[in-house]
Amino acid sequence: MDGLILREQIADEAAVSRRTFLQGTGLLLGFVLTGARTQSVFAAPASQVLDNEVTGTFAPNGFIRINPAGAVILVMPMIEMGQGVYTSLSMLLAEELEVGLDQIQLQHAPPNHALYVNSIIGIQNTGGSASVRAFWTPLRQAGAVGRNLLIAAAAKRWSVDPATCRAKDGVVFNASGSKQLSYGELAEAAAKLPVPDAAKVKLKDLKDFTLIGTRAKRVDSAIKVDGRALYGIDARLPGMRVAAVAISPVLGGKAKTVDEKAARAVKGVRQVVNIGEVVAVVADHTGAAKKGLEAAVITWDDGPNGKVSNADIVKHLEEESKRPGVVARNDGDAQNALAAAAQRVDAIYQVPFLAHAAMEPMNCTVHLRKERCDIWVGTQAPTITQSQVAELTGLPMDAIKIHNHLIGGGFGRRLEADGTILAVKIAKHVDGPLKVIWSREEDIQHDMYRPYYLDRMSAGLDATGKPVAWTHRIAGSSVMARYYPPYVKDGLDPDAVEAAAEPPYALPNIHVDYVQVEPPGVRTSWWRGVGPTHNVFVVESFIDELAHAARQDPVAYRKGLLGHNPRALAVLSLAAEKAGWGSSLPARHGRGVSVQFAYGSYTSQVAEVEVAADGSVKVKRIVCAIDCGMYVNPDTIEAQVQGGTLFGLTAALHGSITFKDGRVEQSNFHDYLPMRIDEVPVVETHLIKNAEAPGGIGEAPTAIVSAAVTNAIFAATGKRVRSLPVDTASLRSSS
Amino acid sequence: MAFTLKINGTPHEVDVDGDIALLWVLRDVLGMTGTKFGCGQSLCGACTVHLDGQPVRSCQTPVDSVGESAITTIEAIGQSPQGAAVQKAWLDLEVVQCGYCQSGQIMSATALLRDTPKPTDGDIDAAMSGNVCRCGTYQRIRAAIKHAAGV
Numbered sequence: 001m002d003g004l005i006l007r008e009q010i011a012d013e014a015a016v017s018r019r020t021f022l023q024g025t026g027l028l029l030g031f032v033l034t035g036a037r038t039q040s041v042f043a044a045p046a047s048q049v050l051d052n053e054v055t056g057t058f059a060p061n062g063f064i065r066i067n068p069a070g071a072v073i074l075v076m077p078m079i080e081m082g083q084g085v086y087t088s089l090s091m092l093l094a095e096e097l098e099v100g101l102d103q104i105q106l107q108h109a110p111p112n113h114a115l116y117v118n119s120i121i122g123i124q125n126t127g128g129s130a131s132v133r134a135f136w137t138p139l140r141q142a143g144a145v146g147r148n149l150l151i152a153a154a155a156k157r158w159s160v161d162p163a164t165c166r167a168k169d170g171v172v173f174n175a176s177g178s179k180q181l182s183y184g185e186l187a188e189a190a191a192k193l194p195v196p197d198a199a200k201v202k203l204k205d206l207k208d209f210t211l212i213g214t215r216a217k218r219v220d221s222a223i224k225v226d227g228r229a230l231y232g233i234d235a236r237l238p239g240m241r242v243a244a245v246a247i248s249p250v251l252g253g254k255a256k257t258v259d260e261k262a263a264r265a266v267k268g269v270r271q272v273v274n275i276g277e278v279v280a281v282v283a284d285h286t287g288a289a290k291k292g293l294e295a296a297v298i299t300w301d302d303g304p305n306g307k308v309s310n311a312d313i314v315k316h317l318e319e320e321s322k323r324p325g326v327v328a329r330n331d332g333d334a335q336n337a338l339a340a341a342a343q344r345v346d347a348i349y350q351v352p353f354l355a356h357a358a359m360e361p362m363n364c365t366v367h368l369r370k371e372r373c374d375i376w377v378g379t380q381a382p383t384i385t386q387s388q389v390a391e392l393t394g395l396p397m398d399a400i401k402i403h404n405h406l407i408g409g410g411f412g413r414r415l416e417a418d419g420t421i422l423a424v425k426i427a428k429h430v431d432g433p434l435k436v437i438w439s440r441e442e443d444i445q446h447d448m449y450r451p452y453y454l455d456r457m458s459a460g461l462d463a464t465g466k467p468v469a470w471t472h473r474i475a476g477s478s479v480m481a482r483y484y485p486p487y488v489k490d491g492l493d494p495d496a497v498e499a500a501a502e503p504p505y506a507l508p509n510i511h512v513d514y515v516q517v518e519p520p521g522v523r524t525s526w527w528r529g530v531g532p533t534h535n536v537f538v539v540e541s542f543i544d545e546l547a548h549a550a551r552q553d554p555v556a557y558r559k560g561l562l563g564h565n566p567r568a569l570a571v572l573s574l575a576a577e578k579a580g581w582g583s584s585l586p587a588r589h590g591r592g593v594s595v596q597f598a599y600g601s602y603t604s605q606v607a608e609v610e611v612a613a614d615g616s617v618k619v620k621r622i623v624c625a626i627d628c629g630m631y632v633n634p635d636t637i638e639a640q641v642q643g644g645t646l647f648g649l650t651a652a653l654h655g656s657i658t659f660k661d662g663r664v665e666q667s668n669f670h671d672y673l674p675m676r677i678d679e680v681p682v683v684e685t686h687l688i689k690n691a692e693a694p695g696g697i698g699e700a701p702t703a704i705v706s707a708a709v710t711n712a713i714f715a716a717t718g719k720r721v722r723s724l725p726v727d728t729a730s731l732r733s734s735s
Numbered sequence: 736m737a738f739t740l741k742i743n744g745t746p747h748e749v750d751v752d753g754d755i756a757l758l759w760v761l762r763d764v765l766g767m768t769g770t771k772f773g774c775g776q777s778l779c780g781a782c783t784v785h786l787d788g789q790p791v792r793s794c795q796t797p798v799d800s801v802g803e804s805a806i807t808t809i810e811a812i813g814q815s816p817q818g819a820a821v822q823k824a825w826l827d828l829e830v831v832q833c834g835y836c837q838s839g840q841i842m843s844a845t846a847l848l849r850d851t852p853k854p855t856d857g858d859i860d861a862a863m864s865g866n867v868c869r870c871g872t873y874q875r876i877r878a879a880i881k882h883a884a885g886v
Contacts, residue, residue, distance in 0.1 A: 227769015
């Protein structure tokens with residue numbers, strides 16, 4: 001914990017030195033901390049954060065701020081929500097800047113597209129397992145620019161050739177090591193030098209990395225084991241009130257009657273805000289707000305979606321999926337090849353709506369004033385949030401101050417600004433700062449869900465069992481069409497078909513198409529693993545069906561179709577070997593395999609399951625082989641493989657959101673079940689080391705696990721699972 | 736109604752209805768935000784605190800039920816030998832991801848080790864299955880408890 005204390009001291013010094021700086025060179029950005037006493041950045045109380053700007057005497061780019069007192073501040077363009085990105089992005093910068101991870105202080109970036117855009121996504125969004133991929137080069141370049149300038153400043157002072165100097169641990173040394181200057185001492189001089197072109201600075205060779213590739217400790221652990229870490233829900237401001245909310249249980253409905261008097265009679269309740277789609281009870285603390293909300297006994301006018309049901313949504317999908325969709329891939333002549341095949345296999349797969357159910361329920365703190373609007377929230381999408389709030393309030397963009405926070409689990413939920421928008425709508429009716437907290441029930445019942453998809457699969461095999469035809473039709477909601485329409489070209493949503501249009505296997509005649517079907521009364525959105533979480537389940541289950549139809553071993557069958565794809569073949573071989581594929585297992589035990597290329601990474605998993613006579617499934621072991629190219633921190637990768645696998649496994653075994661009378665039927669962790677410690681398998685990670693381009697890791701294990709498990713269930717029981725979550729009743733032993 | 740609560744060794748006076756959950760008194764009235772809100776129904780364990788050393792879910796603990804009991808929260812758990820050992824093990828084994836549930840996990844693990852210094856896997860399952868982690872850190876939680884216990 002010493003590292004944190006150090007950072008706190010640094011923050012103190014930074015706050016003092018800022019005054020000097022403001023009188024000096026140009027202000028780039030700043031995240032101004034008031035008062036002499038500030039805490040570590042992650043734990044800086046909201047009331048002490050005045051602005052969205054991050055200051056520093058030496059500020060050669062968006063990511064580095066160094067002050068004369070010695071503070072080295074790294075500005076994090078992507079947000080930390082557990083995936084370890086504050087550690088890995090710091091490692092990329094620190095490697096080239098030549099500072100130790102224990103010497104840095106981190107700050108959340110403000111919304112700023114120009115400085116912090118994620119080049120893979122095209123927005124300043126944290127998602128798509130894209131952070132390391134997008135910032136692998138820019139952050140190392142930024143660090144190298146900083147180091148070069150600091151060295152140049154020292155060389156100038158010593159009147160020596162910069163090439164004779166070197167930097168280490170935040171200090172520049174001359175050739176003999178007899179002279180040294182700290183980065184803090186050099187900050188003012190370095191700030192006056194012209195900044196070189198980042199693209200032209202020389203970066204370290206891979207073999208010279210001292211930090212990248214190591215098991216460096218997470219930078220955010222210490223404040224997460226003693227309660228100091230601050231999430232959006234922890235924001236506290238002078239005079240702040242708290243609101244508990246009841247959102248219309250049916251999308252598009254309105255509050256019909258509200259007993260405002262009863263709500264206001266509760267001690268601590270200050271105000272009831274009824275804006276139709278939501279009723280908010282504003283109080284001194286959440287306990288009073290919740291009690292007031294209960295007393296309000298709200299009745300609802302359901303509006304047009306009061307009859308929405310899962311059965312109707314699925315029936316509609318079944319019908320719509322019979323018509324041809326927008327073509328995502330068409331190689332060869334799949335229809336003719338199918339007709340001419342020696343054997344034909346057909347199947348329909350379905351996956352349910354899923355909630356995110358992050359541990360930190362939805363919340364947002366707003367202070368809306370005439371001339372500005374401050375937002376304290378953990379968001380994966382700060383620029384989108386900023387522009388939506390600007391639109392809603394009519395204020396200019398730069399008047400919308402987004403104070404980002406650590407997120408208590410994102411999983412895609414915080415890519416949406418709906419929680420912030422709702423909070424601002426309520427705050428319009430409230431004087432002073434307001435924190436809006438959703439109950440767990442509101443969080444689950446007013447999520448934006450992973451779409452329900454229905455997939456129609458057909459394949460033709462030749463006499464040897466080899467697939468000669470493959471057709472795949474995907475039907476379901478398009479998240480991309482709503483979220484980012486420019487990415488939908490000619491009606492084709494690239495996310496909806498990701499990992500389906502390009503399966504890793506040799507498939508000579510392949511036709512993949514997509515039918516967009518929007519369910520009424522249901523909001524859909526990104527969910528960890530996005531398109532591939534759905535598609536890999538389908539593709540990897542169906543290839544398993546083909547192996548069975550061909551009477552071949554599932555691993556051997558896949559290997560036979562991966563001759564052209566050495567990295568996929570390598571992860572498959574590694575996972576199979578480490579799992580002991582082929583060794584015998586007791587009755588009703590089975591192993592299943594899956595293979596995936598998504599997010600720039602190759603992954604293979606082998607799951608081992610036991611299916612009890614009553615049909616219950618115990619996943620005993622999961623072996624995961626990963627090739628994500630050059631990597632930053634193997635410990636983070638292992639943590640993501642462990643956690644990401646469980647996130648996908650939880651959904652495969654338990655996850656389903658259903659609708660009846662327009663309402664979500666699940667409400668809390670008793671009926672939207674998370675896996676618990678007594679249920680989870682051991683997850684083993686085997687990492688392939690190479691010099692390929694970096695791949696993403698946060699979502700790969702989530703997307704791949706379902707098929708490995710359901711294929712293992714097939715091996716154990718002979719029953720093919722084509723619909724998630726796994727229906728254990730269908731797996732009962734017939735004996 | 737006014738209550739005097741003994742929290743981490745210090746008395747705090749609060750004036751709220753007696754049926755208000757201890758969680759909101761800690762977080763909102765007293766500003767001790769280390770204890771987290773997760774479900775409000777004792778289903779996830781994020782809000783776990785100790786009452787006289789026993790783990791309880793503060794979201795379902797009315798403030799008028801606390802009485803003279805000593806309340807310990809995540810902010811002070813490191814002052815006990817078991818709490819400090821658990822926190823150190825959490826750091827040694829890099830347990831945390833988003834970290835939101837970890838206050839509750841650490842409070843449950845500390846209570847486990849106080850009662851059962853050398854827990855079995857079964858003991859860990861029984862003591863920890865009330866604490867949900869959506870990041871899926873369970874494998875490391877189990878290892879860290881054993882690390883702290885020296886088993």
